[in-house]
Amino acid sequence: MSMATMHSNEFESMMYARNAPDVQAKLKAARIAIAGLGGLGSNIAMMLARIGVGTLLLVDFDVVELSNLNRQHYNLTHLGQCKTEALQAQIKQANPFITVYTKNVRVDEGNAQAIFAGYPIVCEAFDNPQSKADITNELLEVEGVKLVAASGMAGYGCANEIKTVRRFANLYVCGDFQTTPEHGLMAPRVIICAGHQANMVLRLILEENEV
Numbered sequence: 001m002s003m004a005t006m007h008s009n010e011f012e013s014m015m016y017a018r019n020a021p022d023v024q025a026k027l028k029a030a031r032i033a034i035a036g037l038g039g040l041g042s043n044i045a046m047m048l049a050r051i052g053v054g055t056l057l058l059v060d061f062d063v064v065e066l067s068n069l070n071r072q073h074y075n076l077t078h079l080g081q082c083k084t085e086a087l088q089a090q091i092k093q094a095n096p097f098i099t100v101y102t103k104n105v106r107v108d109e110g111n112a113q114a115i116f117a118g119y120p121i122v123c124e125a126f127d128n129p130q131s132k133a134d135i136t137n138e139l140l141e142v143e144g145v146k147l148v149a150a151s152g153m154a155g156y157g158c159a160n161e162i163k164t165v166r167r168f169a170n171l172y173v174c175g176d177f178q179t180t181p182e183h184g185l186m187a188p189r190v191i192i193c194a195g196h197q198a199n200m201v202l203r204l205i206l207e208e209n210e211v
Contacts, residue, residue: 041125155183
């Protein structure tokens, strides 16, 4: 059966046919925000889109550059575009059945709570340490919000060093907790960490709160 003759509901159901049973309703109802659309955030967003998370908020202020292409979910046609717009277009091609909002803004301690209001799970995917601190300090004060953050995924060390830990009741951190961008940023370990974050988001949606 071709896409042209397939009913949209049937098409959507077939997209998720290989997902774990009895999870799609919760995924479709979920609202997830992603702060930073670089190597972590762009890959997290695509993974969550592919499993059918119903609503995504993509937040970044930057544009796609050549140096991004070794690890981020963009290609040459996206150079110079806002990351929010480039990623939103890719998600539409991968899964047209979800809602994607974008905000072109730099997140800081003064605006974080307003930007992410209404999103009970937020992925912190920044490169900048100050931005990481700002969003963590602000969102941990908000009742009911769970933050999935990252710390250490650079270089080419052992992949098994990257793990997920629960630091507080509403804070989960993924990474090796050691490496910094000075070790180099390369696709394999960055995407492994992004996978940890996306999987933790999935578990939280399904109310699996332990790592």
